[in-house]
Amino acid sequence: MLTSIATVCLSGGLVEKLHACAAAGFDGVEIMDADLIAAYESPEEIRALCDRLGLTIDMFQPMRDIEGVSDDVFAENLRRAEAKFDIMQRLGTDLVLVCSNVATASVDDDAVAAAQLGLLADAAAARGIRIAYEALAWGRYVDDYRHAWRLVELADRPNLGVCLDSFHILSRGHDPAAIEEIPAEKIFFLQLADAPRLDMDVLSWSRHHRLFPGEGDFDLTGFLAHVQRAGYTGPLSLEVFNDTFRQTDVTRTAAHARRSLSWLADRTARERGTWADRLPEPQRAQGIDFVEIGGGDLDAVDRLLDRLGFAFRGRHRTKPVRLWTAGDARIILNEQLRAERPRLSAFGLVVADAASAAARADALGAPAVYRRSYAGEQELPAVASPDGTEVYWNDAPDGWLAEFEGGRGVESFGGRVDHINVAYPWQDFDEAVLFMTSAVGLDAEPPADVPGPQGLVRSQVMRSRDGIVRLPMNLAPPTAPMPSRHIAIRTGDVIGVARAARARGLDFLPVPDNYYDDLAARFALDPELLATLRELDLLYDRDDAGEFIHFYTPTIGDVFLEIVERRGGYDGYGALNAPVRLAAQRRAGVGA
Numbered sequence: 227m228l229t230s231i232a233t234v235c236l237s238g239g240l241v242e243k244l245h246a247c248a249a250a251g252f253d254g255v256e257i258m259d260a261d262l263i264a265a266y267e268s269p270e271e272i273r274a275l276c277d278r279l280g281l282t283i284d285m286f287q288p289m290r291d292i293e294g295v296s297d298d299v300f301a302e303n304l305r306r307a308e309a310k311f312d313i314m315q316r317l318g319t320d321l322v323l324v325c326s327n328v329a330t331a332s333v334d335d336d337a338v339a340a341a342q343l344g345l346l347a348d349a350a351a352a353r354g355i356r357i358a359y360e361a362l363a364w365g366r367y368v369d370d371y372r373h374a375w376r377l378v379e380l381a382d383r384p385n386l387g388v389c390l391d392s393f394h395i396l397s398r399g400h401d402p403a404a405i406e407e408i409p410a411e412k413i414f415f416l417q418l419a420d421a422p423r424l425d426m427d428v429l430s431w432s433r434h435h436r437l438f439p440g441e442g443d444f445d446l447t448g449f450l451a452h453v454q455r456a457g458y459t460g461p462l463s464l465e466v467f468n469d470t471f472r473q474t475d476v477t478r479t480a481a482h483a484r485r486s487l488s489w490l491a492d493r494t495a496r497e498r499g500t501w502a503d504r505l506p507e508p509q510r511a512q513g514i515d516f517v518e519i520g521g522g523d524l525d526a527v528d529r530l531l532d533r534l535g536f537a538f539r540g541r542h543r544t545k546p547v548r549l550w551t552a553g554d555a556r557i558i559l560n561e562q563l564r565a566e567r568p569r570l571s572a573f574g575l576v577v578a579d580a581a582s583a584a585a586r587a588d589a590l591g592a593p594a595v596y597r598r599s600y601a602g603e604q605e606l607p608a609v610a611s612p613d614g615t616e617v618y619w620n621d622a623p624d625g626w627l628a629e630f631e632g633g634r635g636v637e638s639f640g641g642r643v644d645h646i647n648v649a650y651p652w653q654d655f656d657e658a659v660l661f662m663t664s665a666v667g668l669d670a671e672p673p674a675d676v677p678g679p680q681g682l683v684r685s686q687v688m689r690s691r692d693g694i695v696r697l698p699m700n701l702a703p704p705t706a707p708m709p710s711r712h713i714a715i716r717t718g719d720v721i722g723v724a725r726a727a728r729a730r731g732l733d734f735l736p737v738p739d740n741y742y743d744d745l746a747a748r749f750a751l752d753p754e755l756l757a758t759l760r761e762l763d764l765l766y767d768r769d770d771a772g773e774f775i776h777f778y779t780p781t782i783g784d785v786f787l788e789i790v791e792r793r794g795g796y797d798g799y800g801a802l803n804a805p806v807r808l809a810a811q812r813r814a815g816v817g818a
């Protein structure tokens with residue numbers, strides 16, 4: 227597989243972009259005209275740099291508003307094109323992207339447009355240059371790749387072909403199946419972008435909201451399978467116009483971009499049986515092995531877990547690490563991590579083959595992490611996720627339990643981890659979605675916005691298909707403090723757990739009275755249940771499938787716990803209660 231990326235995807239100057247593309251392992255680049263214009267290096271210097279970095283310049287782009295014009299406008303367009311052909315020869319690249327005319331087209335006649343493309347191709351041929359014609363989704367007369375292909379066929383020049391761009395095709399709902407009718411040698415270039423389904427004008431959607439493959443809603447494996455069946459063997463190139471990626475760290479974003487192509491090739495091979503670029507087998511998570519809270523001093527977390535009704539299962543034989551459990555939920559407290567404040571530092575997943583899971587994450591460019599361990603102790607392979615939270619894999623899940631000694635043998639309530647709620651700053655969110663999809667094997671649910679006291683918090687649940695692993699991810703508004711992460715424990719009797727915890731002296735996150743008045747208005751609740759909810763600071767939700775009752779502990783450092791009970795088939799997270807929780811936490815000084 228050859229990989230490429232348009233320089234428009236990245237932040238910084240052209241030279242920085244090229245260094246980042248090479249470091250991320252791309253084979254080539256599409257150089258955006260605007261990036262070259264703003265650079266102080268000459269085309270010859272850029273060419274030499276690409277040579278040195280081992281990058282091919284796969285395409286120069288874009289050339290705009292060429293065809294479908296009057297004769298005098300066309301004469302001027304040819305002059306403009308010749309000047310850019312000069313630049314291309316100095317860059318040493320032989321392929322130029324010509325976008326369908328959006329601005330100056332005045333002649334809606336295929337014969338005229340094809341004749342002009344033919345003349346442009348002839349001028350290019352004299353210099354050994356090839357033209358890739360692309361239908362922009364908002365082109366004046368040509369906005370469909372099938373139309374672009376008809377014009378290319380009509381013009382009939384050996385150095386004129388099409389550029390296919392998944393965004394323009396899929397955003398308009400055009401059937402990509404007809405790609406297979408285009409001869410392979412006429413598909414000069416392939417640009418890939420994903421995008422969320424948005425109800426907005428297609429130009430703004432394209433210029434601001436494109437995403438790397440695996441981060442949006444497009445069926446890119448289906449799209450790529452058509453391209454493959456057409457016989458295309460050129461580079462898979464990313465062309466992602468996105469406001470966030472144009473601001474984020476260039477090296478990190480280039481690596482993130484490269485990961486998206488590895489994921490796409492692997493997923494296409496598995497789903498469609500076409501591309502051969504497979505990564506190690508994805509491992510389905512069968513359960514949550516543990517969740518770890520790290521920090522320099524975790525005594526307050528010990529007290530919290532004790533009062534909540536967790537059982538102390540002992541200290542690690544060789545490390546400053548302690549284990550608390552409630553039924554199948556295992557929480558590890560790790561004072562080896564020198565974070566100032568307690569935080570959610572890691573979680574472990576149970577899989578059939580931990581080494582394969584780690585090899586896959588490694589192939590996707592995730593950095594491996596290691597913990598000190600001694601002979602006889604179970605070693606778990608792990609990588610760092612984009613926010614630094616470590617993900618461990620375990621295929622012998624009870625292996626490490628015996629490393630803990632001196633537990634008190636106290637009974638806990640019956641529980642298991644229901645979900646782990648993580649949070650990302652705005653610039654890392656899409657990268658996190660791709661990481662959780664590609665390296666951890668979770669699927670993205672449709673996102674939702676939760677109104678918080680300092681802006682909308684975007685919430686996106688990543689989960690295993692069977693719902694055993696659920697990872698709601700929150701995106702903080704840019705100017706708000708990062709939302710704390712939390713661990714939610716599911717139990718069959720949240721009221722009993724709450725009562726016992728209160729009797730042991732646990733503070734709860736206090737819920738305003740107004741909330742209960744609203745509950746009474748929204749649901750015809752049994753007065754006794756309503757009184758219990760009010761008394762114990764419990765939150766409530768209900769849908770057609772069932773009921774949800776839950777409460778939150780105070781936040782310690784950057785982490786807190788939630789105890790939940792799901793009744794019937796309730797499958798959500800009490801989204802309507804999230805604004806109340808966020809407001810209550812702000813009042814309690816969290817994130818201040």
Ligand SMILES: O=C(O)c1ccc(O)c(O)c1
Pocket residue numbers: 287288323325360362391417432433465
């Ligand atoms: O938005 C644009 O102008 C633009 C330019 C070049 C492309 O390849 C493209 O897909 C869009």
Ligand SMILES: [Mg+2]
Pocket residue numbers: 360391417465
């Ligand atoms: Mg394009």
